[in-house]
Amino acid sequence: MKKLVLLSLVFSLGTLVISAQDCDKTLTGKVIDFHDGTPLEGATISFNNETIMTDKEGNYMIKGLCPISYAFTVSHEDCNSQVVTIDISRVSKKDFYLEHHLNELQEVKVSGANDNQTNSAQEETIGENIIEKYGSASLGDALREITGVSSLNTGATIVKPVIQGLNGSRVLIMNNGVRMQDMEWGDEHAPNIDINTAGKITVIKGASALKYGGDAIGGVVVIEPNKAPVKDTLMGKTTITAASNGRGGSVSSEIIKSYESGWFIKGQGTLKRFGDFEAPDYVLSNTGVFEKGGSIAFGVNKFTYGWDAFYSYYNNEIGVLATSHIGNVDDLISSINSGQPDIIRDFTYEINNPKQDVTHHLGRLRYFKRFEKLGKWTTQYDFQLNQRLEFDIRRTEERDKIPSIDLELTTHTILSEFEFDAKSIYKLNTGIMARYQENFANPLTGVRRLIPDYDKYDAGIFVTGEYDINENVLLDAGIRYDFNQIDAQKFYLISRWEERGYEQDFSDIVTDRNVIGSQFLTNPVFEYHNISATAGVQYTFHDDYELRANYALAQRAPNPAELFSDGLHHSAARIELGDLRIDQETSHKVSANLSMNKEKWGWEVAPFLNIINDYILLEPVDTELTIRGAFPVWEYRQTDARLLGVDAKVFSNWHNNWRTDHSFSLVKGNEIDNDEAIINIPAPNFNNKITFSKPEWFNFKASLESQYYFEQNEFPNNFTVFSPDAGADVVLEINTPPDAYHLLNLDTSMQFKLGKKNELSLGLTVNNIADTTYRNYLNRQRYFADDLGRNFLLRISINY
C-alpha cells in the first residue's frame, strides 16, 4: 500500500517542482552499505531527469533543489533501485543505506530511521566481514571483537559470551527472533548456534531491549540471518576455511531463491571438523570438534503482510581436554604446580571421552501484517528441542558408552507483538509472550541427576516506546512484567537434605520418603514475579557527537542449576551445590555512551555501573572427601554485587590507506558488603590495530592487531585443603589468575570480481604470530594446559 502512495507522490511531485521557488537548497550525504557500513562508490541518485553519482568515499551533493519534497531513486550495482522521498524544506543532510548483494532490499534505510535495537543503551554490531572471518570458530569467538565482550571458555572450543563481566543465564541469545533455550546455565555449555547462519550480530550491553526479555542483566546477543531480497534472483555464497591449528576447517554454503512477488526459499548448511588443537609446546589431546548444521526457510515477504517458516538443526561433538579430567584435589594441585598436562598424546581427529554431544532443533512460524496508519502486528510460535549428552571416563569400558549426563529440554513459545509506528515522532511497541518448557533427565545414565526433571511456565508482557522531542533528542522507555513458575521432581540424598537444613524449611515438599538409595523425592514448586524497566535518552549534537544515557532495572529468577545442583559433576571434577533458598536477583544498571565520529577520526567512551542485589554466584569453598580422594566443592550463594567498568575506543584515518583502531575495556566486580572481589571477572584488555587498505589492489586490506590482556589482580581468596600426597594442609590456588599476556594477529584479504555478478574473496589470518605461551583467567582449563599456539587460517568465499 505504502509503495503505491510513494509512487503517486513521485508523479505529483514532478509537476510540483515546476511551480516552486527559491530553488537554491542543497542535499548532501553518503550512500552506505547497510551491512558493514562501508561507503558505496558509484552509487547513483536520480530525481526528475538528473543523476548524481557518489565519489570514492560514498559522498554525494545535489545542488539547486527547491524547498519541497522530492522522490530520489538510489541505486547501486548489485542492489535494487530504491525510492525515498525527502522534504528539502526540512532536511539538508541524509545518508542512504543500501542493502548489498545477499541482503534485504526491501526498503532503503535513511539514517535516523534507526536500525539499532535500542536508542539509549550501549550496543555494537558486527557485520558479515567479521562473521566470515570466524566461520570456522564459534559465536563466542566472533563476539570478542566487540569492546566489553569477553568469553568464559572451556578449552578453545566451548566459548560462552561474557558481556561486561556477566555470562550464562544473564546473557540472552536471540537466534533469528527466537530466544535460545539451550541449557545456558552450565559453565561448560556453549550456545548451540552455528555462526555461519548469522548475517549480522548485535550485542546490547544490558537489559534495555525489553522486548526480548526482562532478565538480560548481562545483555542480549541478537543474531539475524541474511534476508531474502524482494526480486527475482537466485544467489548464494560459499565459504571455505582451512586452519593449521587443529588441522581442520569448515565449509558453509547458503543459497537463496527469491521472487519479485515476495516469495523466497533459502537453505544453508555448515560442516566443521577439527582434530586436536595445539598449544605452542604440546598437543591438547582430545580437543577435536565435529559440528554439523543446516537450516531451511521459506515464506512470503510483502510490504503489507508476510509469513515464513524456519527450521534449523545443529549438532556438535566436542572433545574435552583429556588432562582436565582429574581424579581428585591432589591431581588438581599437581596440575596447578607442574604447569604441564599429564596426558599428551599424538595428534588425532578422534574424539574420545570425556566429550559432549549436543543437538539443537529449532522451528519457527511467523506471521506479520501491517495496518495502514497504525503499525505492524507480528505473531510467532517457536519450538526448540535441545539434547545434551556428556560422556565421561567411567569405571568400566561398558559404562563409558553410556552418557553421564543425558538431558532433553523441550520449549514451546508463543509471542505476539504490535508495533505502532505510523507517527513519525513516537513509536510504541507492546507484546505478550507465553512459554512452556520441559526438562527430562534420563535415569538410564546410572548417575544421579545434576539437573532434575522439571516443568517450567513463563509469561511476559511489555510496552516500550520512543519519542522524538526534536531532531536531536530522542527518549525511550519501557516496562515489562514476567512470571515464572518451576515445578520440579527432585531426588535428594537424605544426608544432603539434612546437611542443607532443608528438613526445617522444606519438609512440606517431600513427596516420598522411601526412595531407594536413601533418597527423598521432593516436588519443589517455585514462583517468581519479575519487573523490569528502562529509560534513556539519545542526544546528537554538533553533527558528529552522540550521547546515550540509560537506566535499566532487571530481575532474573534463579535457573535450575542454581536451585537444584547437588552432587559430583564428573566432567568438571567438582561437587556443585545449589540452594533451594536462592531467590531472584535484581540489577540496576546505569550506562552512558559518548561518541564522536568524524571522517578523520572518532572515539567512544562508555562507562557503566551495575548494582546487582542478591547476585547469584558459584565459587569454590571447600573440599569434600570421597573414596577417590578430595574434590573441590563449589557452592552457589547470593550477595550484593557492584560491577563498575568502562569500554573505550578510538580510531583514526591517518592517510587514505592507513587507519588505526584502539580499544580498552575494564570491569571491576566486588561484593558491596566487604569489597571482596567476585569470581570470574574478565581481566582488563587493551587492543591496538593498524590497517592498510588499498582498494585499487583488488580491495586489498591488511591489518596487524596487538591484544594485551592484563593479569587479573582482583580475585577471591584461595583456601587451604588437606593434601594426602603432601600429608599436610596446602593452599589450593584455584582462584589465582594467570599472568598477563600479549598476542599478535595478522589479517589480510582481497576481493576479485568473477564475471558480472560473482565475487571471490580471499583471506589469510595468522593468530598468535609469536606462538606465545599463555593462559586466560576465564578459561576453565587454565589449571591444566596452555592456550592455543600459532594458527594459520585461509579462507575462500564466493558470492554467486
Add this chain to the structure above:
Amino acid sequence: MNPRKFLAMFSAAATLVFTACSDDDDSTPVNDEELITTMEVTLTDGTDTVTLRFFDEDGADGPTAPTATVSGAFKASTTYNGSISILNETENPAENVNEEIEEEADEHQFFYVTDDLGITTAYTDNESNYEDANGNAFTSMNPVGITFTLTTTASTGDGNLRVVLRHEPNKDATGVSDGDITNAGGEPDVDWTFDISVE
C-alpha cells in the same frame, strides 16, 4: 486473514500445546551405579588378621564424611597375604564391585603404595586369573592386584598405606607391573590412604 481470526487460531494452538505437554509422570529415581560405600583390605599371616576398612555411607555425592578404621597393628618382619574387596552397600544385597573389575582386569590395576618402615608389597595375581564378561579367561600376565602380599621389616612405628585403583592405566610403562604408580597414568576410581602401624 483478519487479525482477530489469527489471534483466535494462535490461542487455540497455545491451549493445545500447553495441555499436550502437561504430563505429570513421576521421575524414576537413580541409584548411582558407580557408588562405592565400602573398601576392605584384609591381610593375614595365617594366625593374625589386620583389616583396613573404608566406609562412606552416602558415597561421593553425599556430604557424610567417610570413615577409615584399621583393626590393629602389623607385626614386624612378617609377610601378610592380602586381598581387597570393594562393595556398594546401598544396594540390597550389596553389590560386589570386584566382579566389574575382574571382568575388565586388563583395564584396571590396584596399587599399594608406601615409603614407610621399609614395608614392601608384591602382586600375587595376574589377568589370566580372571574372566571377562563372556566367561573367557584373559591371557596376559600383567598384575591386577586384587590379591597381593605385604611384608614388614624389623622397623616399627607409624606409617601410611595408600590404596589406589586406576582405570585404563598404562600397564606396560616402566615399573607399573611391579606396583610402581609413577608412570601408570589412567583414571583413579579409588585413592585412599590408611594410617597403619607396625609393632
